[in-house]
Every structure is written in C-alpha cells, then in structure tokens.
C-alpha cells in the first residue's frame with residue numbers, strides 16, 4: 001500500500017455557518033458562542049489554512065468530522081436534524097473543494113432513529129464516508145435494540161462510524177475536577193461502548209459494521225481481560241455476545257491517540273496492527289503533536305507496522321466506501 005495517502009481519521013471542523021451566526025451575535029439553532037470552543041483559534045481556520053498545517057505535519061488528508069458539540073441530541077429532533085443537515089452540507093462542500101485533502105464524516109440526529117437513517121442515506125449519497133457519534137444518546141447505550149436500524153443502514157451503506165464522547169462523560173458524575181472527566185472519562189466512555197456493542201450482540205448481528213473507537217479505544221485493550229474473566233466466571237451476564245469479549249477486539253478499529261510509544265505498542269499487541277489507523281484529535285488542545293513523525297520515528301514499531309498504521313490500513317478501511 002505504499003503510495004496511498006496518510007489520512008488522519010480523527011480531525012474536527014467547526015462549521016462556518018455556526019461561526020458566522022454566533023460571532024455576529026445571533027444564536028444558531030439554539031447554540032451560542034459558548035458551544036463552539038471558538039477560543040481555540042484553529043477552530044476558526046479556513047480549509048486552506050488547515051492544509052498548510054497538514055503539509056507541515058505530513059498528513060495527506062484528514063477525515064474531518066464536526067466537533068462533538070454539534071451532536072445536540074438533547075434538542076427537539078427537528079432542531080437536531082437541521083443542525084446535522086447544515087453541518088453535513090458544509091463537510092461535503094469542504095470535501096468537494098479539496099477532494100484530495102479532505103474526506104468527510106457527518107453528524108446524525110441520534111435521538112430519532114428514523115431521522116438518523118434518513119440523514120445517513122442523504123449524507124452517504126452526497127459523498128460522506130460515514131459519521132461520528134457519541135458513546136450514548138441521552139443515556140441510552142448501544143445495546144438498546146432501538147438502534148438496530150442504524151447498524152443495518154451503516155452496514156448497507158458501508159458507513160464508517162467513529163465513536164467519540166461529548167461531555168459530560170460518566171466520570172463527571174463522580175468528580176468534575178482536575179480535568180478527569182476528559183483525561184479519564186473519554187477512555188471510560190469508550191470502554192463502556194465497546195462492552196455494550198459486544199454484549200448487546202451488535203457486532204455478531206452486523207459482521208460488516210466498521211466501528212472506530214476514538215482515543216485509541218480508551219481502556220478497552222487493558223479492560224478486556226477482566227471482561228473475559230467475567231464472561232468465564234458469570235455466564236448469566238454474557239448478554240447476547242456469542243464469544244468472549246477479547247475475540248471482538250479485532251472487529252473494531254482504533255486511532256493512534258495514545259500519546260506514548262508504550263501505549264501505542266500495547267494497543268497494537270492487544271488489537272492487531274491491522275486495526276490501528278492514524279487519528280490525532282486535531283485541532284483540540286489534547287491532540288497528538290507531530291503525529292506522523294511520532295509513528296515514523298517510533299522505536300517500538302517495525303517498518304511494516306509503521307506503513308500499515310500510516311497508509312495501508314486506512315486505504316483498506318475507507319477504500320470500500322469510496
């Protein structure tokens with residue numbers, strides 16, 4: 001796969017439609033300046049300025065998604081769908097203006113499954129590669145059978161699903177302090193989502209579903225051994241899963257937001273190198289710095305592993321959706 005592009009699958013966009021409204025003092029579907037993290041100047045960069053930084057970082061293309069604050073699942077469904085349509089249209093416009101530098105993920109009005117499937121079909125028709133969704137929908141986790149039409153539609157349309165939290169994470173309810181709701185909470189939420197998709201039988205019912213667990217899968221690689229032990233010790237809690245949790249590790253994809261060589265190696269060993277793809281969380285303050293160089297110069301990866309993580313795996317994963 002040498003020569004295929006280096007793609008950052010975890011990179012966010014703050015839609016210009018939102019910015020123009022809130023910066024001129026208006027609200028945008030009920031959202032205000034407070035919602036957009038506009039104090040981060042990179043959230044206001046035009047695509048051309050992003051490309052300059054991508055060139056500096058050695059990133060050929062970004063798989064861009066609206067920032068998590070645009071989920072807005074707790075609004076009336078009609079409002080959320082209006083937000084999703086505008087976000088998704090803007091992502092499509094960015095991709096069409098720079099087709100070699102950007103690919104797109106949209107957002108969905110997840111509190112209404114009918115509207116969600118319709119917007120998924122519309123977005124995929126317009127050229128999106130998939131969608132970014134939260135770890136839960138107003139508290140409902142993905143073992144809920146109500147989400148079945150979403151998984152069916154995602155399989156049918158080869159939609160790539162990036163699972164990514166929005167605050168407050170589960171940890172916030174224990175403590176809102178010390179940035180723990182993000183630094184720990186994001187990883188806890190991702191681990192719960194893995195558990196709900198596996199034990200809920202979603203991964204068994206939908207073998208072609210492509211789900212990427214952002215933030216390097218959270219604590220999944222570490223937590224799965226205890227999930228296996230629970231599977232062995234307490235058969236009554238196996239839910240709908242057909243096999244031990246660790247057998248599902250290779251059914252998911254994981255980005256490289258792992259920060260250290262130690263964690264990256266652990267991730268690769270746990271889930272298989274073929275399931276790890278470059279993802280940085282650009283332009284968040286918590287993004288991985290100089291991510292391509294970090295992989296290229298990593299002393300814990302072989303040459304073929306570096307090539308797979310930077311190029312080969314993402315070409316395989318997104319290729320089908322092209």
Ligand SMILES: [Zn+2]
Nearest residue numbers: 010164281284
């Ligand atoms: Zn992110």
